[in-house]
Amino acid sequence: MKRAERVWAPLYALPAVALVVMFVGYPLGSIVYHSLTRWNGLGAPEWIGFRNYTFLFHDHIFRLALRNNLLFAISVPIEVVGALVLAYLIHERIPAWRFFRSTFFLPAVFSTVVIGIIVALSVQLHGPLNSSLADVGLGSLRRNWLASSGSSIPIIILVVVWANFGYSVLIYLAGMSALDPQLAEAARLDGAGPWRVLWRVYAPNLRRVMELVLVINTVTAFTTMLTYVYVITRGGPGFSTYSAEYFVYDNAFTFQRLGYASAAGVVLTLLVAAAGFFQIRALTRGRA
Numbered sequence: 570m571k572r573a574e575r576v577w578a579p580l581y582a583l584p585a586v587a588l589v590v591m592f593v594g595y596p597l598g599s600i601v602y603h604s605l606t607r608w609n610g611l612g613a614p615e616w617i618g619f620r621n622y623t624f625l626f627h628d629h630i631f632r633l634a635l636r637n638n639l640l641f642a643i644s645v646p647i648e649v650v651g652a653l654v655l656a657y658l659i660h661e662r663i664p665a666w667r668f669f670r671s672t673f674f675l676p677a678v679f680s681t682v683v684i685g686i687i688v689a690l691s692v693q694l695h696g697p698l699n700s701s702l703a704d705v706g707l708g709s710l711r712r713n714w715l716a717s718s719g720s721s722i723p724i725i726i727l728v729v730v731w732a733n734f735g736y737s738v739l740i741y742l743a744g745m746s747a748l749d750p751q752l753a754e755a756a757r758l759d760g761a762g763p764w765r766v767l768w769r770v771y772a773p774n775l776r777r778v779m780e781l782v783l784v785i786n787t788v789t790a791f792t793t794m795l796t797y798v799y800v801i802t803r804g805g806p807g808f809s810t811y812s813a814e815y816f817v818y819d820n821a822f823t824f825q826r827l828g829y830a831s832a833a834g835v836v837l838t839l840l841v842a843a844a845g846f847f848q849i850r851a852l853t854r855g856r857a
Contacts, residue, residue, distance in 0.1 A: 685800030
């Protein structure tokens with residue numbers, strides 16, 4: 570039986586391995602190869618070695634884009650901690666908990682393009698936000714909110730938090746529902762208040778879930794900002810809200826420099842993978 574299992578197990582796994590190679594391995598290999606070439610997407614690629622990477626590390630626009638992604642990553646701790654608190658309140662069934670659960674998950678069903686268009690229209694100079702400020706006597710605060718990075722970057726961060734908050738809450742709720750309710754009951758019998766129960770009982774037992782939420786939102790902050798930035802600010806004013814994936818998109822499809830864009834994509838992938846690895850290592854340190 571054991572010999573038969575050793576023979577048949579690889580055969581059963583072969584279709585899955587073939588799909589992974591076809592849809593993951595081959596595209597990654599193609600990107601790495603083309604990152605070492607000069608290619609416009611039409612003719613034959615010209616091998617240039619690591620020249621794209623040399624240019625990339627001296628490209629101040631790419632460095633600016635990465636800096637903006639780091640600023641967008643401010644949304645990550647807000648998601649991790651804020652979603653945990655809200656999930657706990659919903660799990661404890663505060664008054665109108667069903668309403669809050671539906672309300673916070675509602676943005677998740679909207680397209681990011683729709684969300685971006687709504688936000689861009691709302692913060693225009695003559696948009697609803699400035700009109701509301703004027704109606705309540707705060708007309709002096711009216712401004713073009715997307716005209717400077719000092720206001721446009723915080724707006725994008727808030728939009729990302731609002732759009733993705735429901736997913737994080739849902740993941741935490743799933744984790745809380747799997748915990749033994751007697752743990753929280755024992756803590757309450759010992760005199761622990763609601764917040765102590767959250768941070769002393771739920772949070773330590775949701776470390777794995779927190780890792781998942783942390784990594785998902787980190788990946789979001791570095792690889793899914795293109796739609797928000799493109800629709801809300803188009804990377805402006807200037808390059809003040811330019812993101813790394815916008816840089817990849819522009820070089821690939823606007824300037825037809827697919828080799829250079831592939832190099833930027835490889836660097837971005839490695840940075841995100843390294844960030845996720847060190848985040849998980851930091852959270853699992855000291856845990857058996």
